[in-house]
Amino acid sequence: MSRSKILYVDDEETNLINFKMAFQDHFEILTALSGPVALELFRENTDIAIIIADQKMTGMTGIRFLTILHHLDPEPIRIILTAYSDTHDIINAINQGRIYEYILKPWKEENLLLTLKKAEELFLLAEANRRLLAELQQKNQELKETNERLLADMKKRIETEKALFAKQVELAHAGRLAALGEMASGMAHEIHQPLTVIQLDAENLQFYFSRRKQKSLEAESVQDILAQVKRAGKIINHVRAFSRSDFGGMQCIDPFVPVDNALSFFRQQFRAKNIALKEEIKNVPKIKTDPQKLEQVVVNFLSNAGYAVMEQAKEESDDYPKLVTVRLFQKPKSGLTNDHQRLIFEVEDNGIGMIKQIRKRCLEPFYTTKEVGEGTGLGLSIAHGIARELRMKLEIESTLGRGSLFRLLIPLNGC
Secondary structure (H helix, E strand, C coil): CCCCEEEEECCCHHHHHHHHHHHCCCCEEEEECCHHHHHHHHHHCCCEEEEEEECCCCCCCHHHHHHHHHHHCCCCEEEEEECCCCHHHHHHHHHHHCCCEEEECCCCHHHHHHHHHHHHHHHHHHHHHHHHHHHHHHHHHHHHHHHHHHHHHHHHHHHHHHHHHHHCCCHHHHHHHHHHHHHHHHHHHHHHHHHHHHHHHHHHHHHHHHHHCCCCHHHHHHHHHHHHHHHHHHHHHHHHHHHCCCCCCCEEECCHHHHHHHHHHHHHHHHHCCCEEEEEECCCCCEEECHHHHHHHHHHHHHHHHHHHHHHHHHCCCCCCCEEEEEEEECCCCCCCCHHHEEEEEEEECCCCCCHHHHHHCCCCCCCCCCCCCCCCCHHHHHHHHHHHCCCEEEEEEECCCEEEEEEEEECCCC
């Protein structure tokens, strides 16, 4: 470890020699016979830690010398050595030279060494603080520059996004879905836990009444509670599905598989409700997609179709021929369109259909024409969001009283 430098100024050479011999094992000693010579040494050695000056020197007093040094560099520790105990000199030295210690001659070696060691500690501590402060200022400057770059990048990104949004007006709807999805995800999480508690308590009450075979208003109320809990659970599941925005699970698949899986949920239901299900599914190429999400779109299409034909049957007669047609095919190649480069999936029904105003709004979240308790208004908006995620296009054709057709255009992507 390098030794700290001490500059000792005295116009008596014997004092300089004695001082150097006494402390050269502890410090690096520089000496000068006058103030002007000491100033030159100080300018040549910018790392001096301690400056000691005799007060009564010819030409320049110690106080005058230390005062000049204080203006040049206030960091080194300054000490006055003198054989005189003049109070006026002491006060001037403190006020003008900003001295650390005032030591009377003749000095005792052990006492002066202790003073020098304390002065060295003070200087090193101040130097460490200055270094840390400089590092902190540098880090702050770097942080400021980084923040400025980030702000510039953010500004550029915002401008780019604004330009993109201006060119793609349809993304405004996707933005509303994203905002609603964030809210829906948190809402579903918060509702799920108390709903589970309600269900468990209701099931306990149901078990209690069933063991006693009691038929009462209270027992019927428990059944109503469980039914409403089930309904709330379905709503939560819809909300969770609506709020999902990840693109995981992409793989090359035969699109017939998710379509057939969805149909398996409805074949028996449709038979029980006397709904004819017509399946026109052709052999088609594989596609790269998320099979679970594609299946969810198909389920939503079939669910809406089933509801639509049942509602139309209410308007007609009991023998109304309820029909849902499912198609999956690839359009033959032609020179006029690019339809041959994608698959077409359709669900068509002869249900109640929609007027133009409803058809424009049916993809909005929570928009529904069903009676209270029959729908959440999320099914088609979920399907629309998934279609956008999977780079598919959803089209709707509908005529009031004659039915609807939901079409999904699926790109072929080289599987």
